[in-house]
Amino acid sequence: MRIASGSIGYPRIGADREWKRTLESYWSGKLPAEEFEERLKSIRLGHLRKQRDKGITVVPVGDFSYYDQVLDTAAMFGLVPERFAYSGGAVPLDVYYAMARGNADAAACEMTKWFNTNYHYIVPELSGREPELTVNRPLEAYREAKAELGLEGRPVLLGLLTFLKLSKGYDPEQLDEWIERLLPLYVKILTELEQEGVRWIQIDEPILCTSLSVQDLGRIYHIYSVLSQSVFGLKLLLQTYFESVDAYKAVIALPVHGIGLDLVHDRGDNWAALAEQGFPADKLLAAGVIDGRSIWRTDLAALKEKVDRLSSLVSPGSLLLQPSCSLLHVPVTVERETKLEPVLKEALAFADEKLDELVLLCKVVNGESSADVLLPSRQALERLAASPALNRKQVQEASASLAASASEPARHAPFSERRKLQQERFRLPLLPTTTIGSFPQTAEIRQARTKWRKGVWSPEHYEAFIREQIETWIGLQEEIGLDVLVHGEFERTDMVEYFGEKLAGFAFTANGWVQSYGSRCVKPPVIYGDVDYEGPMTVTETVYAQSLTNHPVKGMLTGPVTILNWSFVRQDLPQEQVAYQIALALRQEVEALEAAGIGMIQVDEPAIREGLPLKKTLADDYLAWAVRAFRIATSTVRDDTQIHTHMCYCEYHDMIDSIGKLDADVISIENSRSHGEIVDCFKEHTYDKGIGLGVYDIHSPRVPSIREMEEQVKQALAVLDPSLFWINPDCGLKTRGREETVASLRNMVQATRQARETLTLHA
Numbered sequence: 001m002r003i004a005s006g007s008i009g010y011p012r013i014g015a016d017r018e019w020k021r022t023l024e025s026y027w028s029g030k031l032p033a034e035e036f037e038e039r040l041k042s043i044r045l046g047h048l049r050k051q052r053d054k055g056i057t058v059v060p061v062g063d064f065s066y067y068d069q070v071l072d073t074a075a076m077f078g079l080v081p082e083r084f085a086y087s088g089g090a091v092p093l094d095v096y097y098a099m100a101r102g103n104a105d106a107a108a109c110e111m112t113k114w115f116n117t118n119y120h121y122i123v124p125e126l127s128g129r130e131p132e133l134t135v136n137r138p139l140e141a142y143r144e145a146k147a148e149l150g151l152e153g154r155p156v157l158l159g160l161l162t163f164l165k166l167s168k169g170y171d172p173e174q175l176d177e178w179i180e181r182l183l184p185l186y187v188k189i190l191t192e193l194e195q196e197g198v199r200w201i202q203i204d205e206p207i208l209c210t211s212l213s214v215q216d217l218g219r220i221y222h223i224y225s226v227l228s229q230s231v232f233g234l235k236l237l238l239q240t241y242f243e244s245v246d247a248y249k250a251v252i253a254l255p256v257h258g259i260g261l262d263l264v265h266d267r268g269d270n271w272a273a274l275a276e277q278g279f280p281a282d283k284l285l286a287a288g289v290i291d292g293r294s295i296w297r298t299d300l301a302a303l304k305e306k307v308d309r310l311s312s313l314v315s316p317g318s319l320l321l322q323p324s325c326s327l328l329h330v331p332v333t334v335e336r337e338t339k340l341e342p343v344l345k346e347a348l349a350f351a352d353e354k355l356d357e358l359v360l361l362c363k364v365v366n367g368e369s370s371a372d373v374l375l376p377s378r379q380a381l382e383r384l385a386a387s388p389a390l391n392r393k394q395v396q397e398a399s400a401s402l403a404a405s406a407s408e409p410a411r412h413a414p415f416s417e418r419r420k421l422q423q424e425r426f427r428l429p430l431l432p433t434t435t436i437g438s439f440p441q442t443a444e445i446r447q448a449r450t451k452w453r454k455g456v457w458s459p460e461h462y463e464a465f466i467r468e469q470i471e472t473w474i475g476l477q478e479e480i481g482l483d484v485l486v487h488g489e490f491e492r493t494d495m496v497e498y499f500g501e502k503l504a505g506f507a508f509t510a511n512g513w514v515q516s517y518g519s520r521c522v523k524p525p526v527i528y529g530d531v532d533y534e535g536p537m538t539v540t541e542t543v544y545a546q547s548l549t550n551h552p553v554k555g556m557l558t559g560p561v562t563i564l565n566w567s568f569v570r571q572d573l574p575q576e577q578v579a580y581q582i583a584l585a586l587r588q589e590v591e592a593l594e595a596a597g598i599g600m601i602q603v604d605e606p607a608i609r610e611g612l613p614l615k616k617t618l619a620d621d622y623l624a625w626a627v628r629a630f631r632i633a634t635s636t637v638r639d640d641t642q643i644h645t646h647m648c649y650c651e652y653h654d655m656i657d658s659i660g661k662l663d664a665d666v667i668s669i670e671n672s673r674s675h676g677e678i679v680d681c682f683k684e685h686t687y688d689k690g691i692g693l694g695v696y697d698i699h700s701p702r703v704p705s706i707r708e709m710e711e712q713v714k715q716a717l718a719v720l721d722p723s724l725f726w727i728n729p730d731c732g733l734k735t736r737g738r739e740e741t742v743a744s745l746r747n748m749v750q751a752t753r754q755a756r757e758t759l760t761l762h763a
Contacts, residue, residue, distance in 0.1 A: 002317070002366050003307075003311070003319050003320070003321060003362055003365050003366055004057035004058060004319075004320050004321070004362065005055070005056050005057050005058070005320070005321050005322065005355075005358040005359055005361075005362045006056065006057060006058035006059075006060075006154075006286060006320045006321070006322040006358075007051055007056050007058065007059055007060055007322060007323065007327070007355060007358075008060060008063075008156075008202070008239060008241070008260070008288075008292070008322055008323055008325060008326045008327070009060055009063035009156065009325075009326025009327060009328055010047045010050075010051060010060070010063065010064075010326070010327050010328070010351060011047075011327055011328055011330070011331070011332050011351050011514070011515070012043075012047070012063075012064050012065060012328065012515065013332070013513060013514070013515050013521055014043055014046075014047075014332065015332040015333055015336070015511070016511075017513055017521055018039075018043055019040070019043050019519075020519040020521055022036065022039045022040060022043070023066075023067070023518070023519045024519050027097065027101075027519075033093060040064075040066065041144075043064075044064045044144075045144070045145075045148050045149060047064065048061065048145055048149055048151055048153065049149055050352070051355060052149065052151055054352070054355050054356060054359060055359040056355055056358065056359065057320075057362075058154050058200075058320065058322075059145075059151060059153050059154065060153065060154050060155075060156045060202055061138075061141040061142055061144075061145045061151070061153030061154065061155055061156065062137055062138045062140075062141035062142070062153075062155045062156040062157070063156045063326060063328075064141070066093075066096065067096070067097065067100045067122070067518055068100065068120075068121050068122050068517070068518070069121070069158060070114075070121040070122055070123075070124065070158065070163070070166055071096070071099060071100055071109075071121070071122040071124075072137060073124070073157075073158045073163050074099075074122070074124035074125075074167075075091040075096055075099075075134065076133065076134055076135060076136075076137050077131040077132065077133065077134065077182065077185060078091065078129065078131055078132045078133075078134045079124055079125070079126060079127075079129065079131055079167075080095060080099065080129070081099070081106075081109065081125045081127065082127065082129075083105070083106040083107070084098050084099060084103075084106050085105075085106075088132070088134075089134060090134045090135050091134060099122060100122050100518060101518070101699070101700055101701070102697065102700030102701070102702050103702065104702055107672075107697065107700065107702075107704075108122075108697060108699065108700050109122050109123055109124070109125055110122070110123040110125075110168065111123065111517060111699065113609065113610045115206055115209075115210075115242050115614060116242060116243075116610055116611060116612060116613065116614055117242070117293070117329055117610060118329075118514075118516055118522070118524075118565065118566055118607065118610055119328065119329065119515060119516065119517070120516060120517035121166065121517075123166065123167065123168055124163070124166065124167040124168070124169075125167070125168055125169045126164075126167050126168070126169040126170045126178060127169055130181070131181055131182055131185060132185070133185045133188050133189065136188075136189050136192050136193075138155035138156065138157050138189060138193060138201065139155070139189070139192050139193055139196060139198075141153070141155055141156075142155045142193065142196065142198055143196070152199070154199075154200045154201065154202050154237070155193060155198060155201045155202065156201075156202045156204065157186075157189065157201060157202070157203050157204070158203075158204050159203045159204055159205035159207070159223075159238075160179065160182055160183065160186050160223050161179075161205060161207055161216065161219060161220050161223060162204065162205050162206055162207040163182075164178055164179065164182070165207045165210075166207075175219070176219070179219060179222070179223065183223060183226055183227075186223075186227060187226065187227065187230040190227060190230055190231050190234055190236075191230055191231060193231075193234055194231045194232070194233050194234040197233075198234055199233075199234070199235060200234070200235045200236075200237055200257075200258070201234060201235070201236060201237065202237045202239050202260070203227075203236060203237065203238055203239060203256075204239045204240075204241075205220070205238055205239065205240055206239075206240055206241050206242055208220065208238075208240045208245045208246060208247075208251055209240050209241065209242050209243040209244060209245055209246060209262070209614050209615075210243075210246060210614045210615070211246055211614075211615055211616045211617070212246045212247065217247055217250050220250075220254065221250070221253075221254060221255075224236070224238070224254045224255050224256055225255050228255040228256060229255075235257035235258065235284075236256040236257050236258070237256070237257065237258040237259070237260060237284065237286060238251070238254060238256045238258070238259050238260065239259075239260035239286065240259070240260055240261060240262060241260070241262045241265075241288060241292070241324060241325035241326075242262060242265055242325060242614060243262065243265055243266060243267070243269075243613065243614045243615060244261075244262070244266035244267060244269035244270045244273070244615075245261065245270065245273075246615070248269075248270070248273035248277060249273075249277060252277075252279060252280055252283070253280075256283070257282075257283060257284060258283055258284030258285070258286055258320075259283060259284075259285065259286065260286035260287075260288060260322070261274075261285065261286070261287060261288060262288040262324045262325060263287055263288050263289050263306075263324065264288060264289065264290070264291045264292070264293075264324035265291075265293070265324055265325075267618075271306075274310070274313050275309075275313065278313065279313055279314050281314075281315045281318075282315075283318065284318050284319075284320060285310070285313075285314045285318060285319050285320065286320045286322055287307075287310055287319060287320065287321055287322065288322055288323055288324035288325065289303055289306065289307065289310075289321055289322070289324070289361075290303075290321075290322070290323045290324065290354050290357055290358055290361075291323070291324055291354075292323035292324045292325035292326060292327050292329060292330065292354070293324065293325060293329045293330065294330070294568065294571065295330055295331065295348050295349065295350060295512070295526065295568040296347060296348065296349065296381070296568075296571055297346075297347055297348065297349040297353070297357070297377045297380055297381060298349065298354075298357050298377060299377055299378045299381060300357060300360065300361055300364075300374035300377045300378070301371070301374040301375055301377070301378050302378070303361060304361065304364060304365065304371065304374055307319075307321065307361065307365055308365075311365075321358055321361060321362060321365075322358065323354055323358070327351040327354060327355075328514075328515065329514060330350050330351050330354070330514060331350040331351065331509065331511065331512040331513055331514055331523075332350055332351050332352060332511075332513075333350050333351065333352040333353065333511075334348045334349065334350050334352075334353055335352070336510060336511045337509050337510055337511065337512070338510070339510060340507060340509070341507070343383050343384055343387055344384060344387075344507055344526070344528055346380040346383070346384075347380045347381055347383070347384040348526075350512070357377070360373060360374070361374070384528070385572060387529065389504070389505060389528065389529030389530065390528065390529045390530065390570070390572070391530070392504075392505075392529070392530035392532060395530040395531065395532050395581055395584075396530055396573075396577070396581075398580075398581075398584060399577040399578070399580040399581045399584065400577060402580045402584075402628070402632065403574070403576055403577055403580060403625070408628060408631065409628065409631040409632050409635040409636075410631065410635055410663070411634075411635050411637075411639065411663060412638075412639055413639045415663065415665065415688070415689050417639065418639045418640070418642075418665060419665070419690075421639050421640040422639075422640055422641075422642045422665065424640070425599060425640045426484075426552055426599065426600075426642070428483055428484070429483060429756070430722060430723065430756055430759060431713075431722065431725055431726070431727050431752050431755055431756055431759075432483040432484055432726050432727070433481070433482050433483045433484070433726070433727045433728065433748065433749055433752050434482060434483060434484035434485070434486070434554070434668075434692070434726060434727075434728050435477075435482065435486055435728055435729055435732075435733060435745070436486075436604075436646050436668060436728060436729060436730075436731050436732045436733070437486050437489055437495075437554070437556045437602065437604070437646070437732045438486075438488065438489040438492070438495075438732035438733055438734035439473050439486075439488035439489070439490070439733050439734070439741065440733060440734065440735075440736055440737055440738050440741055441490070441734050441735070442737075442738065445469065445490055448462060448465050449462070449491075449493065466490050466491045466541065467544060469488060469490040470487050470488055470490065470541060470544060470545050470548070471548055473487075473488045473490075474487070474545055474548045474549050474553075475548075476742060477549075477551075477745075478549060478551065480742065480745050480746055480749055481749040481753075482551070482745065482749065483551065484551065484552050484553075484554060484600065485545070485549060485551045485552070485553045485554070486545075486553065486554050486556060487541050487542055487544070487545035487553060487556070488545075489556060489732070489734070491541055494522060494523065495558045495562075495566075495604065495732075496522075496524065496525055496558055496562065496563050496566045496567060497523060497524075497525055498537075498558075499537060499557070499558055499563060499586075500525035500527075500563070500567065501525075502534060502535070502537040503531055503532065503533065503534060503537075503582075503585055504529065504530070504531065504532040504533075504534055505527055505528065505529035505530050505531040505532060505581070506525045506526065506527055506528075506529075506531070506567075507525070507526040507528055508523070508525055508526070509523060509526065511523075512524065512526075512568075517699075520735070522566070524566055524567050524568050525563075525567045525568070526567065526568045527564070527567045527568065527569045527570055527578060528570050529570070530581060531578065531581040531582050531585055532581070532585060533584070533585040533588045533589070536589065536592045537557075537589050538555060538556065538557060538589065538593065539555075539589075539592050539593055539596050539598075542554075542555045542556070542593060542596070542598055543596050543597070543598070546597065546598060552599055552600050553598070553600070554598075554600040554601065554602045554644060555590075555593040555598040555600065555601040555602065556602050556604070557586060557589060557590065557601065557602065557603045557604070557633075558603070558604050559586070559603045559604055559605035559608075559629075559630055559633065559645065560579050560580075560582040560583035560586055560629040560630065560632070560633055561579055561605055561607060561608050561611060561626045561629050561630065562604060562605050562606055562607035562608070563582050564578055564579045564582060564607075564611070564629075565607035565608075565610055565611045566607050575611075576625040576629075579625065579626070579629040580625075580628075580629055580632060582629070582633075583629040583630070583632035583633040584632060584633075586603065586633040587632060587633045587634075587636060590603070590633060590634060590636070590637060591636060591637070594637050594638065594641050599640065599641055599642060600641070600642045600644060601634075601637070601641065601642070601643055601644070602643075602644035602645065602646060603630065603633055603634055603643065603644070603645050603664075604645060604646040604647075605630060605645050605646070605647055605662070606646060606647050606648045606731075608623075608626050608630075608647065608655075608658075609647065609655060611626065612655065619655075623655060623658040626658070627658055627661045627662055630645070630662050630664075631662070631663060634663075634664070635663075642665045642666065643663075643664045643665050643666075644664060644665065644666045644667070644668065645662060645664040645666075645667050645668075646667070646668045646669075646731075647659070647667065647668075647669050647670070648669070648670035648694075648730060648731045656681050656685045656687075657685075659687075660687065660688075660689070663689075664689065664690075665689060665690055666689070666690035666691065666692065666726060667689065667690070667691050667692070668691070668692035668693075668694065668726065668728050669691065669692070669693055669694065670694045670730040670731060671693035671694045671695070671712065671716070671730065672694050672695055672696050672697045672704075672712055672730050678693060679693065679715050679716055679718070679719055682716075682719040682720055683719050687720065687724075688721075688724075689724065690724050690725075690726060691720060691724060691725060691726065692725065692726030692727060692728040693712070693716045693720075693725075694712075694728060694729055694730030694731065695709040695712040695713060695727055695728070695729065695730075695748060695751065696708070696709055696712070696729050696730065696744055696747075696748065697730050698729050698730050698731045698732070698733055698735070698736060699730075699731070699735070701736070701737070701740060702740075703740050703743045703744050703747065704744060704747060705747060706747045706750050706751045706754070707751075709747060709748055709751035710751045710754060710755060713727060713751060713752070713755045714755070717755070717759075722759055727748060727751075727752045727755075728748075729744070729745075729748065
């Protein structure tokens with residue numbers, strides 16, 4: 001029987017980021033709603049047409065989004081928080097985007113990491129509102145694809161248990177109640193799809209790759225028993241991804257017609273379960289055999305051998321080959337990368353190339369092509385592996401030695417002693433104020449960088465321009481009344497790319513964009529070789545900023561684990577060793593800043609949490625080497641040098657102990673977008689070092705009031721020591737406008753002054 005190829009999801013941003021520009025034009029008022037809808041439809045259909053024309057047998061429909069797929073699901077069920085003044089029915093665009101971005105009257109919904117990726121989803125808020133099916137989105141997507149392209153697509157739907165586990169606003173004991181409230185709506189969706197003649201639906205349940213309780217496994221069985229009994233002609237494909245399923249035997253016994261398994265990021269567990277426990281003869285295996293999260297070509301010859309073994313484990317005609325997850329997490333195409341070294345470029349495969357790999361593999365497996373066509377992928381990978389950039393023995397030996405060492409890098413003195421020395425050095429007031437690092441990257445700044453890179457401006461001209469920006473914002477920070485200043489990062493395009501450009505072992509694409517959240521796209525560097533320090537990276541700008549003020553100016557670096565997790569990483573070394581290579585390079589930069597007189601150095605680690613394995617049993621090992629990497633980079637400084645770090649937009653409850661083990665003198669954490677819920681962590685866990693919980697959301701254009709920020713501070717001080725508490729925004733201010741930034745910071749400083757007065761009165 002012929003083996004088919006399938007896709008789970010496709011990048012929505014487009015090869016030219018046309019999706020991003022369309023959204024931002026609409027938000028700015030430059031694009032009328034009707035034209036906005038037509039442009040998005042054209043982009044959406046173009047993506048489907050491309051997948052079909054490449055020869056993909058099973059093309060998903062409904063994975064496209066106007067912002068985020070979890071937000072789409074909440075809107076589909078009318079689950080809109082009361083503050084957005086929603087009155088029922090189809091959710092209007094202005095309400096939909098207000099949930100994502102906030103508006104003048106209401107704060108945005110919380111945003112956090114999508115499992116262990118760098119994609120962020122909008123967290124649904126469940127409340128007393130009774131859910132309703134406002135629109136059958138999978139059905140609409142199916143109808144459009146069939147009418148416009150003649151395509152028999154496979155609708156995509158976020159699974160019920162995953163949706164609820166990703167939501168907030170209900171107590172754990174109410175989970176079963178919410179299942180029963182939403183289950184009839186899921187039944188209605190499936191029933192309408194069946195009536196339309198749809199053959200298969202893909203129901204995404206990545207929550208099955210986390211550590212689930214016996215009760216949760218009972219819930220998932222109940223859900224799919226009800227769903228499967230509600231339809232007869234519609235087949236259910238239960239799709240999992242990102243790791244192995246938590247309970248293989250229970251999952252394959254679910255009353256569904258097919259199961260999608262990640263056979264790339266499963267750490268071998270799904271493969272072992274298939275071989276040892278078998279697979280049901282009456283189910284389709286949707287095998288995720290092409291890495292949907294990496295940018296490297298697949299050794300197709302080696303994969304062909306694995307697919308042959310898979311074929312022997314399932315019934316004839318019951319195997320579908322597909323990526324391990326949605327291709328949302330990789331760039332669109334390698335075709336436009338004209339400036340990469342040939343030996344590197346030929347080893348790359350983005351979304352389009354991964355689909356090509358699938359089609360080619362299926363042709364060989366089905367006897368339609370010779371196996372010789374699979375060899376070029378292996379040869380390309382072998383040529384890259386022989387490159388000198390991947391074989392710096394001194395660097396590899398140093399990182400391997402750290403991985404094998406039993407001793408932990410540590411500061412000379414404990415925090416209690418360091419704190420006294422730092423107080424004597426900096427003499428900061430109670431509740432010191434600061435920002436996270438970046439200030440607005442205006443059109444003028446972006447244009448200046450482009451002129452410099454194209455040679456229109458000389459390096460001297462560009463450096464003078466950057467100095468002007470630094471001088472302006474140092475002055476503004478002093479005038480606003482901040483206590484600890486930053487230079488603003490005007491010379492930096494991206495907090496990872498900037499450092500990668502100055503370290504050995506990195507390469508950079510021209511169009512390798514991926515979606516991070518909403519219209520925010522990032523272009524991750526490619527760590528293809530051994531990482532090594534090549535000279536100072538931040539000293540010049542930081543020292544210049546410090547020369548302009550008597551206030552302390554923080555040196556700003558991106559941490560080793562964040563650089564690792566926000567890059568596309570080589571696959572021939574353990575990630576732990578790559579992290580140590582980066583940490584050793586950053587250590588030299590930290591020491592260079594300290595030698596230049598910079599007394600506060602912030603090493604940001606916003607991405608530590610997203611690298612955390614989904615299985616609790618695997619988390620400890622990852623956190624141990626992640627903490628070690630941070631301490632390698634920061635532990636050699638003097639006791640009176642203050643080390644800061646920053647984390648944002650993730651769940652901290654399960655790693656609060658590891659945060660303490662970083663041994664940073666001050667940590668700043670996103671807090672306001674989650675509406676202060678991080679405070680609950682500190683009701684249960686004492687934190688004995690400097691900490692700043694963000695008092696306003698920087699991803700929303702609204703300017704929060706003084707009163708709002710005062711309330712955030714009040715909540716935090718109820719559980720944290722005022723003598724250790726700092727006040728700051730949630731994150732960097734790179735994406736905000738100048739006027740709103742200044743206004744928000746003025747309100748933040750005023751809220752701080754009032755909080756200081758209150759503390760003094762009650763002292």
